[in-house]
């Protein structure tokens with residue numbers, strides 16, 4: 001057991017703590033990768049970057065069929081990886097989906113996705129978490145505003161903000177079907193949350209998060225500072241890469257159109273998990289991998305390289 005790192009991001013201490021500046025870089029030096037310098041600058045400034053047409057149609061169709069298969073698979077019906085909606089039996093999320101599906105494993109390890117993570121994080125990376133978020137038409141409920149890093153730090157023991165997520169759209173992400181909202185620039189501020197993490201918090205938080213949600217005054221300040229909220233829309237195969245501390249959330253889906261996305265969280269191999277900083281026990285491995293296994297590229301799972309954020313549609 002390595003010594004526990006100093007807690008540079010106190011949160012969930014049972015008292016209100018003021019937001020504080022992020023201590024870690026957003027982008028680390030690297031020899032290069034799929035992104036051009038303008039894209040890297042944009043990511044560093046906003047805390048996210050849209051990658052239009054990241055994955056080709058055929059691959060996306062295969063992934064969509066794979067998700068349908070997993071949702072209907074009898075052997076997964078009672079699996080802990082499968083999380084249902086708070087008010088219905090519809091499948092909301094499937095966690096560790098790269099462990100369950102070889103097709104998703106190939107995607108996750110592909111240079112198209114992992115190469116972006118390596119470039120921005122400036123090191124080898126491993127998968128901290130993967131999941132499909134389905135957000136079915138009429139049934140898909142919201143995700144409250146949160147910073148992923150706040151949870152990963154408190155509940156998983158992630159010491160530094162040196163991780164990112166890539167969300168790949170398998171269905172269209174429209175303006176009205178519960179697409180992801182991000183607060184530009186919010187990644188530079190760490191917003192501690194109040195309360196304390198209950199035992200086995202993940203069992204309820206993955207359905208509807210209540211602890212680890214920032215207060216309204218802090219959220220309002222972040223939005224005022226940004227001047228706006230970004231809504232990430234795009235067709236199947238489009239993706240957004242966002243920093244682990246970017247403040248984000250999404251509304252419920254009251255349209256008939258499903259919004260199915262695969263989320264992959266890449267953490268730097270130089271940022272291994274410690275004991276949780278503010279939780280009684282670490283969460284189980286299917287929500288937070290505790291074993292650092294650097295990704296080795298499998299066969300390429302995608303088509304043309306990403307060609308710039310201008311073509312996508314981040315509406316502000």
Ligand SMILES: O=C(O)CCC(=O)C(=O)O
Nearest residue numbers: 133143148179180249250
């Ligand atoms: O699916 C979404 O819209 C947001 C999901 C999310 O932020 C999460 O699962 O951490």
Ligand SMILES: [Fe+2]
Nearest residue numbers: 146147148248
């Ligand atoms: Fe999140």
